[in-house]
Amino acid sequence: MGIHAYNSEQALELLIKKLTDADATLADVVQAAIDAGKDVSEVEPTTNRRKKARRYRKTVPFSREEALRIALDALQAYFIEQPLFAGAAADSFAEAAIGVPPQRVYSYRVVGDAGSLTLEGKGVDKDVEIEVQTETQLSRTGVETIPLKRTSQEQINEQRHHVAILRDMIDFSAD
Amino acid sequence: MATLADLESAIDVLLNHPLGVSQYQLVRSIEEKAYEAYVFGLCLRAVRELGVTPILRSISGPPIPFVFRGAPGQIHSRSRNYGYAEFTLNGQDFEIHAGVEFRGTSGMTHELDVCIIRGLDARACRNPQSLDDPHAAGLVGGWECKFYAGNLQKVLGRAFVGLIDDMGSNVRLTGLCSNSHHPQLRDYFQPQRRPYPHLRLTPLDSSNENIFVNQIKGELKKMTAA
Numbered sequence: 172m173g174i175h176a177y178n179s180e181q182a183l184e185l186l187i188k189k190l191t192d193a194d195a196t197l198a199d200v201v202q203a204a205i206d207a208g209k210d211v212s213e214v215e216p217t218t219n220r221r222k223k224a225r226r227y228r229k230t231v232p233f234s235r236e237e238a239l240r241i242a243l244d245a246l247q248a249y250f251i252e253q254p255l256f257a258g259a260a261a262d263s264f265a266e267a268a269i270g271v272p273p274q275r276v277y278s279y280r281v282v283g284d285a286g287s288l289t290l291e292g293k294g295v296d297k298d299v300e301i302e303v304q305t306e307t308q309l310s311r312t313g314v315e316t317i318p319l320k321r322t323s324q325e326q327i328n329e330q331r332h333h334v335a336i337l338r339d340m341i342d343f344s345a346d
Numbered sequence: 347m348a349t350l351a352d353l354e355s356a357i358d359v360l361l362n363h364p365l366g367v368s369q370y371q372l373v374r375s376i377e378e379k380a381y382e383a384y385v386f387g388l389c390l391r392a393v394r395e396l397g398v399t400p401i402l403r404s405i406s407g408p409p410i411p412f413v414f415r416g417a418p419g420q421i422h423s424r425s426r427n428y429g430y431a432e433f434t435l436n437g438q439d440f441e442i443h444a445g446v447e448f449r450g451t452s453g454m455t456h457e458l459d460v461c462i463i464r465g466l467d468a469r470a471c472r473n474p475q476s477l478d479d480p481h482a483a484g485l486v487g488g489w490e491c492k493f494y495a496g497n498l499q500k501v502l503g504r505a506f507v508g509l510i511d512d513m514g515s516n517v518r519l520t521g522l523c524s525n526s527h528h529p530q531l532r533d534y535f536q537p538q539r540r541p542y543p544h545l546r547l548t549p550l551d552s553s554n555e556n557i558f559v560n561q562i563k564g565e566l567k568k569m570t571a572a
Contacts, residue, residue, distance in 0.1 A: 174347055174348065175347065175348050176347050176348065176349040176350065177348075177349065177350040177353060181350060182350075182353055185350060185353060185354060185357065186357055189354065189357045189358070189361060190361070193361045193366075193367045194367045194370060194371065196374065197367060197370050197374075200495050200496075201495070203496060204495055204496025204497070205496075207496055207497055210529060210530070241496065244495075244496075245495035245496055246360065246495075248493070248494070248495040248525060248526070249369060249370045249373065249374075249377070249495060250360070250363070250365050250366055250369055250370070251365070251550070252525050252548050252549070252550065253369065253373045253377060253380060253493075254365055254369065255548065255549040255550065256380050256381055256383065256384035256493075256525075256548075256549070257380055257383070257384075258549070259384050259387055259388075259549045260380075260383040260384045260386065260387040261387075262387070263386075263387030263388065263390040263391050263394075264387060264390065264402070264412065266390070266391075266394055266399075267390050267394075267399065267400040267401065267402050267431060268399050268400070268401050268402065269401070269402050269408055269409060269410065270401040270402060270403045270408070270409075270432070271408040272407060272408065288401065288403075290399075290401060291408075293399060297402065297409075297410075297411070297412055298410060298411035298412065299383060299411060299412045299414070300411045300412070300413050300414070301376045301379040301380065301383065301413075301414045301416060302379075302413055302414060302415055302416030302417075302426060302428075303375060303376065303416055304416070305415070305416040305417035305419075306415075306417070306419055306423060306425035306426065307417065308417075316411075316413060316426075317372075317375070317376050318411070319376075319380060319383055319414075322365060326363070326364055326365050327365065329363060329365075330360070330363055330365045330366070333356070333359050333360040333363060334360065336356050337353075337356050337357065337360060340348050340352070340353050340356055341353075
């Protein structure tokens with residue numbers, strides 16, 4: 172007897188339904204990742220014993236079990252990796268210094284294109300923003316930039332744990 | 347035995363977490379740029395590990411906040427106070443940029459998601475008397491950065507190989523960086539002078555981060571050695 176009271180098809184159907192209910196765009200992204208399929212190497216059988224069997228590549232759909240893993244990989248990319256990118260960038264920026272052109276107080280001089288610079292903020296988190304309204308964009312509505320914010324490691328660990336639980340729940344290898 | 351109700355509840359916990367669907371909705375418009383910021387940060391780390399403190403600058407005034415371009419643009423653009431980093435190693439100046447357009451050897455312009463350029467060339471292009479796109483000759487390293495929730499697309503690798511081919515022979519480091527991968531791309535990048543496949547470059551795999559950082563450190567050390 173298996174350890175699941177459901178099969179991979181039911182699990183995939185449920186996951187896609189829950190995703191669609193929560194955010195249709197995210198469901199589309201996950202579905203696209205699944206629908207990309209995979210490359211496999213096929214062997215063409217031969218009746219001629221002196222001829223080697225021919226191998227060729229073929230793109231095939233993922234199995235339901237693989238599709239579930241692909242779906243979780245996609246969710247992991249958004250729910251875990253994206254916060255990690257922001258955190259890693261924040262760490263790197265914190266260890267850099269801010270070069271302030273001369274009109275402000277001098278503390279440490281370096282030679283650059285703007286002449287002497289004051290170096291500030293080494294070891295301190297920096298405000299990092301990503302431009303949303305680009306310079307060539309004609310219609311400007313909504314926010315101009317979005318801050319790249321650090322997320323607590325605790326929350327990231329929680330999501331890693333949740334993904335790990337789900338990976339166990341969609342592992343049908345022991346059934 | 348796990349039931350469908352158990353599975354549904356586990357999915358709900360994942361999606362309803364603060365880093366669940368709401369996180370996706372927050373980052374979806376900047377997911378690519380956030381990945382570029384991460385790779386830019388790895389370049390800063392490489393510089394720091396060479397014993398040099400990178401200095402954050404911007405086109406006008408202090409980089410507060412430090413702004414990443416949302417689309418390809420000119421190195422001299424003052425449309426916003428775009429940020430970059432500069433550093434000096436063994437007497438040679440360099441700058442790290444994101445989303446800056448270069449002039450290829452053919453004359454066509456190309457955007458590099460993250461790049462390291464010689465400081466002299468970057469400053470010349472920002473000089474009000476000689477505003478220009480940086481030329482391929484001043485490029486030290488260039489990286490294409492792709493965040494993907496699924497498998498990477500092969501076409502991205504082909505396009506980047508074409509771009510790098512137009513950047514001349516001075517460029518020392520090139521790579522396609524992605525949190526994802528494609529089984530065939532690693533083979534496609536094997537021939538000499540092709541970009542390095544920095545696939546699965548993510549904080550979840552520190553060994554891949556170290557390869558990226560060490561390549562930069564090695565090349566910068568080599569090119570600035572007396």
